[in-house]
Amino acid sequence: MLEADKLVLALVWEHDLNNLGLQTEINRLLGYFVLQVKGSTALGYQDINKASESFLKDLFQEVFDLPSLKDLNEEKPNFPGLDLGDDHTGVAFQVTSDNSLSKIQKTLKTVIDHGLHERFKVIKVFILTEKKGSYSQRAIDQVCGSGLNFDVSKNIIDYQDILRKCPKFNLQRQKRVLNILREHLDNGIVLTPPVVTEKKQDSDDFLTKIPQRWCHETTNDDTYVRRSAKTSQLVEWFNNKSTRAISITGIGGAGKTALLGYWLKHDNSRLEPRLDGLFYWSFYANKRVDDFLLELIRFLDQLEIDVNFKLETLSPIQSLEKFFHKLPPILLLLDGMEVLQECVSEGRSYGSFIDATLRDFLQMVIYAKRSWLCISTSRFPITDFNFVTGTESMCLTNLDPREGAEVLYNNGVLGACSERNEVSEYLEGHPLALRIFAASLPKERKTAPKRHLQDVFGRLDDENEFLNKLFRLLDFYSNTLSEIQESILEALALFRSPIPLTSIELIVPTINDDFPPEAEVLKLTLTTELGRLSSSGLAVRDSMVGGDVFACHPIVRDYFRDRLLNNTGGRAAIDILTSRPDELGFQGVSNLEPLLLATEALLYGGDIEAAIEIYVTRFKKGGAFLAGGLPKEGKRFYDLFEKCVSERPSFLEKAKFELGRGADRVNLDVFHFRNGAIYFDILLGELEDAETLLEIQKRESQGPRRSIIHNHTALLSYYRGDFGGVVTASNKTTNGCNEGGAVSVLIHAQANYLKFKAMLALGLESEAKKSAQEIKRFCSDISEPEGRILGCMASVWLGIEKRQVGDGKEARKVKSMARDINEQHLALEAKLLVARWYIVTLGPEKQSKKLLEEVYETAVQKSYPFFVIAAQNLKAYHSYAYDTPVADCNHPLKSVHA
Structure with missing residues (x-):
């Protein structure tokens, strides 16, 4: 190669590197700006629009080649409808953080009413955060008529449109764009909002005057249909000052979050003043209770109260308990409570909180003299509120035919109202089903929804169960999706909780090889397609401190997870869960969550051997749950395994799974996994569930393994305070052990220790002493520390009960x-x-x-x-x-x- 050619190649390579570096920095700064805007709007700081206009004027002059662009508010304060304009080119911009269709309609109506469309022939709406995946051109045309040509696909823009334009610029122009971003953003010229603000001080609505913190986003789209009767009931409860808690429950997709958000943000004029602040948290987005309490304390700390929460020495719950009497009354909005509730409908504990901290805090809120108001949403009834004075509950049933028809219309379904009513009635008024139906409707069928319904379901009869209808609808709709969209939904379906874009970027290419390998192109593609899926209701976007997170509706999750497990990319995606868990960006869950998700996927996919391998090598045959103190995760794992094995007995017939040898041999069968479920049920206090599984074990088991059943029965009886039952069951355990069989010496020692404690509780000290001696005899043959410690613990118990505490040698040994x-x-x-x-x-x-x-x-x-x-x-x-x-x-x- 000639030297001149080498020089040319080197210059081209250097140009490409410079170009890539500039684009990366532009992406970073614009992303920071959008995040800043989201944080500001979440905190109720509406003037971020005004604070951004100077920066955007300079940016738009360069990006859109509008050197004469000016701030129209300098021409006339509160210029109607528009913020920036260029008389030379006839282009004007409205700058807003509100991406709703109604906001855009209102802007265009204002422009036309003031005749500004004659001065500015091109009107663009710049969304400070992110525009929606789609907007109704028909709804816009109804506002604009023939006076203004406004194309929703071209005239509604956001930061992503700028990012798409910049790579086409030459190097010098990219540098000028970057300099503008650095000038305004790196130096903090764009106004950073305070943590707590007061909104619309001149309004008569008291909610707009109190400090607010919306930590996550509610479902508040243009297709929301008002439920006047429900709203009126909520207003009545709210205005009753004796009301301390309101729960809004209903099946997934019933519109609980949308109702809560719309009511308190847009329909709150009838509410009477009674609270000094508003705090919203979504446990669906982040289920860590400590994170919730810390964020609440940060919010309270910004109010004008004389409290030092002393978090350096107190936990969040301790701090709130200590100073609660000094705190002003707050409106507490808690969304997605189902992730922290018991979901087994057969047990008495159905709907109760599984997190003791959350239960303690909410009981404090309800019973304290300070009249806070807690409004929560959940798919399950909140049984901890039952029979508590001052608590109310509203169950959201599905939409009636009229409301359902309105949802269809708002989602672009036209034609006769009677047809939309019929569609709504057939789909049982389920909001998610109605949105999917609208999204699956071909353009040529927009005015014939009943015909489309017949195409999907054939003969229309109501004998089909609703889930069958929904899955059939999903079957039809999935065929209209692009491969990329389908891969995104399959990736989301692997997870129970929302995940960040970085996790989707990691998973999707393993499912679909057709995705672009370039990181920036992949990110842009995913962002665009996620926006489209979110607008249809199949994907859900939420905002967190680190950025947006995404999930899909539980019903959609089940559907697309099954599709994933039936294609070749499914196993590759599961391998990511097991091999690279730290890169997945999980929030609010334990470090075992990726492995639990992988096991769940493998079991549903029928790969029992791979699931067993994770159990043995990663979960350490259940030891990981015990060592990590993770009873909830342990219960979830064993319940899942027990259910799969019970429903499909042939599951374990492909191979004989055994661990250990001789007396320590363990058969990995349904008995083994059901025992694990029983044990964690007892530790979690789910005694009804444990008893149900124990009855099944007793019916289906025989021989030496029954000693394990008796040992669990003794443990269950101990926690119920049935000490006589403990003695009886423990004796059966030890008798079974003495008869020989594959039962460990450790179980014998545990049975004697339980019997020993029961004897003490019954006041039978001499019998207890005999049991203690038996424990020590067995402990000498036990290698596990869990067995050796039992003898020392029995000695300490005896010393305390007989008031012969000695020199403390045994107590110190137990502690060590x-x-x-x-x-x-x-x-x-x-x-x-x-x-x-x-x-x-x-x-x-x-x-x-x-x-x-x-x-x-x-x-x-x-x-x-x-x-x-x-x-x-x-x-x-x-x-x-x-x-x-x-x-x-x-x-x-x-x-x-x-």
């Missing part, structure tokens, strides 16, 4: 051994026992208090309800013991059983 235990719940019990010993002996007060705090915090965080109660009781006993003189006849040293 607890550090090596892999089962967190047993470690918690050991710490409680040592704390009890400290209290009885009036040992180091700080150490006992520290142990109790550790147990309480862990039990609350990990959902061990029995340890939460035990720690709270001992904390109260602790204060009593150390504050009471030893001479007092009621002192713990003189009356241990107190």
